Amino acid sequence: MMDLLTANDKQGEYPPSYYAEHATQLEKFPCLKTEIRADVCVVGGGFTGLSTALHLAQSGYKVAILEAQRIGFGASGRNGGQVSGGQRMDQEGLEAILGDEHAKELWDISQQSVDLVRNLSSDMEDCGVVDGIIHTAHRKRYVKEEHAYTDHLRKKYGYDKIQNLSLEETRHLVNSPAYFGGTLDMGAGHIDPLRYALGLARKCINLGVEIYEQSKVINVKSGDTAKIKTQNGSISAKFVVLACNGYLGRLNSRVAARVMPINNFIIATEPMSKDAQKALIKNNHAVADSKFVVNYFRFSPDRRLLFGGSESYGYKFPRDIAAAVRKPMLEIYPQLKNTRIDYAWGGTLGITMNRMPHFERIDGNILSASGYSGHGVAMATMGGKMAADAIRGQAEQFDFMASVPTPRFPGGAMLRSPLLVLAMLWFSMRDRL
DSSP: OHHHHHSSSOTTSOOSOHHHHHSOOOOOOOOOOSEEEEEEEEEOOSHHHHHHHHHHHTTTOOEEEEOSSSTTOSGGGTSOOEEOOSOSSOHHHHHHHHOHHHHHHHHHHHHHHHHHHHHHHTTSTTOOOEEEEEEEOSSTHHHHHHHHHHHHHHHHHOOOSEEEEOHHHHHHHBOOTTOOOEEEEEEEEEOOHHHHHHHHHHHHHHTTOEEESSOOEEEEEOSSSEEEEESSOEEEEEEEEEOOGGGOTTSOHHHHTTOEEEEEEEEEEOOOOHHHHHHHBGGGOEEEESOSSOOEEEEOTTOOEEEEEEEEESSOOOSOHHHHHHHHHHHHOGGGTTOOEEEEEEEEEEEOTTSOOEEEEEETTEEEEEOOTTOHHHHHHHHHHHHHHHHTTOOHHHHHHHHSOOOOOTTHHHHHHHHHHHHHHHHHHHHHO
8 A cells, every 4th residue: 555655646745736736735634643533434535535524524423534645635636627427337338237217316316416516616716617528529430329328318317418519519619630529518517626625625624524644544443333543543433434446455355356546647738828728628618538548638727728648557657647648638639739738647546347436335334435437526525425324324325326236356456457457458459440
């Protein structure tokens, strides 16, 4: 676990990202160095952990958060900021696997997750959700499939916030020769993820949540009162929520067999003029394309293009992140060949075999929610609320999510990385066909 935390990052410091430099950071919280008691101990200070703590504190629970680094340090503070409904697996796939009724319930939960982010961020400074995500088809043959799926959502789920885009409409909105059609979802949007995470932390502080940073958990001992040990202290708690996602390490082998860490990377260009911004993306929407290794991009408030693309496995990042991500950016926008890159960073997220989030009752009073597979801004926030609801005695949604199958990676935690690399090579080749 320590290798994961130190291989690419400075201990106790945010990565040198655009987000970290422009956010109003919180003062560092203390390291846990004593033995304390709490009603609930939350392990992990990202969206899931912060949402869990917030919703429990609103009901009067005494909650403590243990974060190995800084609040929002992991994927929650580094991601592309896209807030969208649905799951990482599309509704038609879910219908085939789970049936219409359960697929509809998953859809409803996903829409609740978007509403939750909008509501929680609405009073945060410079942190509201900006409407609109354009999903683009990078091959002509995918356009018909994209449009059919939009029609499916409108007819079967009554979702009328999405519309089909022709080739001309797509290229009007996204000025790139790489795309041949797509959709525009005005029910989705984008947000500054680190500002959002810090905003959640401020809400937690105001409700009395105790937050400890640089307090890595090394053991969780189950029992009627669980014992959570860090390197320098411990917490006794009635309930525990593991909200670690890609940073779980070896803390729990059952979750680790189903949730694998991978790395994704983002660059931020130099600021552009208003005209230059509009020449690339109209109406300040976000964009995600149809590649398996997705390209996703949007503009920051100061008109920098934030472009995410490329993945790696294991805990090491590329030596030159900027060069690795500039390549797919220029495939989309060759007109940016002389544009300066001011920031480049990476982050570790958690994925599952079928790309569905993994919820589990590890013990009666120990819950885990993770594996959002790149779809986590909204679902991780909702995952925290569902964990809090379960602890408060309203477990229907959490237990429903726990019933959705998330298969073990072949070979478990030991062999999952090399096998996934082979699979990703195949998908990468498919993206080029």
